[in-house]
Amino acid sequence: MDGATVLVTGGNAGVGLATARGLARLGARVVITARDPAKGETAADEVRAAAPGAAVEVLDLDLASFASIRRCADEVQRRVEHLDVLINNAGLVQTQYRLTENGFETTFGVNHLGHFLLTTLLVDHLRASAPARVVVVASRAHQGARDGLDFDDLQSERLYRPITAYNRSKLANIYFTRELARRLAGTGVTANSLHPGFVASRLGRDGDGGTAGAVVMVLARPFAISPTRGARTSIYLASSPAVATTTGEYFAHCRPAKPARIATDDAAARRLWELSEALVAAPPDRG
Numbered sequence: 001m002d003g004a005t006v007l008v009t010g011g012n013a014g015v016g017l018a019t020a021r022g023l024a025r026l027g028a029r030v031v032i033t034a035r036d037p038a039k040g041e042t043a044a045d046e047v048r049a050a051a052p053g054a055a056v057e058v059l060d061l062d063l064a065s066f067a068s069i070r071r072c073a074d075e076v077q078r079r080v081e082h083l084d085v086l087i088n089n090a091g092l093v094q095t096q097y098r099l100t101e102n103g104f105e106t107t108f109g110v111n112h113l114g115h116f117l118l119t120t121l122l123v124d125h126l127r128a129s130a131p132a133r134v135v136v137v138a139s140r141a142h143q144g145a146r147d148g149l150d151f152d153d154l155q156s157e158r159l160y161r162p163i164t165a166y167n168r169s170k171l172a173n174i175y176f177t178r179e180l181a182r183r184l185a186g187t188g189v190t191a192n193s194l195h196p197g198f199v200a201s202r203l204g205r206d207g208d209g210g211t212a213g214a215v216v217m218v219l220a221r222p223f224a225i226s227p228t229r230g231a232r233t234s235i236y237l238a239s240s241p242a243v244a245t246t247t248g249e250y251f252a253h254c255r256p257a258k259p260a261r262i263a264t265d266d267a268a269a270r271r272l273w274e275l276s277e278a279l280v281a282a283p284p285d286r287g
């Protein structure tokens, strides 16, 4: 990865921090984003300690704010001449129904829509940097969204269940990746999604998946893998020559994997893309 620049969203914790560390060790210049600048600087120091001499930078990014996303994308274009890899890693589970700054349900707004806006703002930069890669951290949890997305209620206004919203947001990550790959075919920019494994990170703890979710996470913790192991597939997709031209695929354990059948519905992927374009163009700005 010598000479390559990688942008990792949510690079201050968990899988994102381990991904940044691993790629810095491979010689990449790593730009991590954090919504809390202090956490970002602490994480950057950790990466520098693990990869002495590595170039590590921090950018502010709150994916629940379009203004923050636009500032971050502008800053990337100003600072980074060649953006070789974008890793859409940040994610959350949210107990309460809450709105983003622009009026979207937060799980959908952060996990899908925020990354949708960031990527579309950076796509010309990626194309100009080709060969380049987009890596999307989805989850096996997409399998839980058995009936697909509810296009009549993408914001869960009728019924909000934290895990359902999370599962659907992860299905949206796979749809987004497949449609992005289709749109970027022949440009030298690839897009692949992945499941990192069940990782002992902060996701779903602190009660943000609800009390039942927190209990399940504590009980299941002995079976969880470390963030370092959880970062392997992200690092593989960002760096391996073996996947330099692979695009539109879903990976687990550094190998192509079969997503749920519902995730291969490319008409739904296209519909989500078109709706997402409309939503970012005219946000409700509630709350």
Ligand SMILES: NC(=O)c1ccc[n+]([C@@H]2O[C@H](COP(=O)([O-])OP(=O)(O)OC[C@H]3O[C@@H](n4cnc5c(N)ncnc54)[C@H](OP(=O)(O)O)[C@@H]3O)[C@@H](O)[C@H]2O)c1
Residues within 6 Å of the ligand: 009, 010, 011, 012, 013, 014, 015, 016, 034, 035, 036, 039, 061, 062, 063, 064, 089, 090, 091, 092, 110, 137, 138, 139, 140, 141, 195, 196, 197, 198, 199, 200, 201, 202, 203, 204
């Ligand atoms: N852990 C698992 O078992 C598992 C399994 C499958 C998939 N995943 C996926 O892996 C990815 C990383 O999760 P993790 O397990 O590493 O969880 P984590 O330790 O909670 O890290 C999540 C990261 O996302 C950031 N983030 C949350 N909300 C944000 C916002 N509004 N704007 C910008 N950044 C935000 C967090 O920042 P703060 O530190 O400020 O909160 C943190 O850096 C997620 O996409 C998750 O869905 C995880």
